[in-house]
Amino acid sequence: MTDTWIVIVGLAVGTFAARLGGIVLGQRLPTSGGWARTLNALPGTLIVALVAGQLMQGSWNEWIAGALAAATAFITRSLVLTMAVGIGAVYLLRLNI
C-alpha cells in the first residue's frame, strides 16, 4: 500500500472515531477544566503553528502576502477574499517587477 492510501484510510478511521466518539462519550467528556481547555485550544494552536512554519520556510514575498491576507481576514472575515488577496499578492511579488 502506498503512503497516500495509508493516510486516506488512517485519516478516515481516525476522523470517524472522533466524530462518533463525541456522540457516544457525550456526557462523560469534561466540559471544563484543563483537558477541556487543551482540546478546545488545539485547533487554533495547530493552525498558527502551520502558518508560522509555512511562512518561515518562505521568503519576504510570503511574509508580505501573509500580512496582507491577515489584514483581509481581520477586516472581511471572508474565506474567498482572503484566499484571493493572498494568492494575488504572492503572484505579483514573485514576478519581481
Next chain:
Amino acid sequence: MTPTVEFRSGLREILPLAAGVVVYGLAFGVLAAQAMMGGLQTGAMGTFVFAGAAQIIAVERLVAGAGAFAALVAGIALNLRLILVTASIRDFFVGRPWWQLALGAHFSTDENWAMTVAARKAGRDVGYWHLIGGGAGLFAAWLLSTITGVLFAATIPDPRALGIDFAFTAAFILIARTLWQGQRDLAPWSVSVGMVALALWSGLLDPSWALILGGIMGAAVAGITGND
C-alpha cells in the same frame, strides 16, 4: 418541522458557505495533484474523511515529503476537535437508528454544525435533519470541487508560478482569525509559534514534527494555565 422541510432548509442555508468550500476544494485538488493523487484517491479521501482542513494538512505534509506517519498524526490531531463538535449536539442523536447515528457523525463539520447551532440559538425548531441537509450540501460541494481541482491541475504546468501554493496559507490565516477566542488564546498561540520557530531555526526537527510539537505544547499551555 418534518424531516424533509428541515433537510431542505439546512441545504438552502448552507449554500453561501458551500461557495467558499468550492474555492478551497479546487485549491485542494491542485495540492492533491502535487501529491500524485488521481481522481480516485481524491474522491475516496473526500468521501471517507470529509474534513477539509485535516485533508489539506495531511496532503500538504505528504507533498513536503514528511512520510505517511507524520502526515497522519498532523491530520488526526487537527480532527480531535470533532469530539467536542459532536458531543455538543449529542441530543440530536438520542433514540435514532444506527445508520442515522453514523450518517450524522460523518456529516458533522464545523460549517453545518455552526449553522444549525446558530439556528437553534435563534429559537428555531431545527435539529438533526437541518444538520444533515447542510452536511449534504457541503459533501457535494467538497467532492465536486476537489475532484475537478485534481483533474484540472494536470493542465496547470506550475501551480507555484501562479501563487496557488499560497492558497492554504491564506485559508489557514482566515481559519485562525475565526478560531481566535480573544485574550486567552494569546499565550497558547505564542508558545505554539515560538516552538515552531525554535524547532525550525535550530534545525532539530523537520517541519511536520515542529508543527505537531508546537500545536500540542500551545494547547497544553491553555490546559495548564487557563481558567474557565
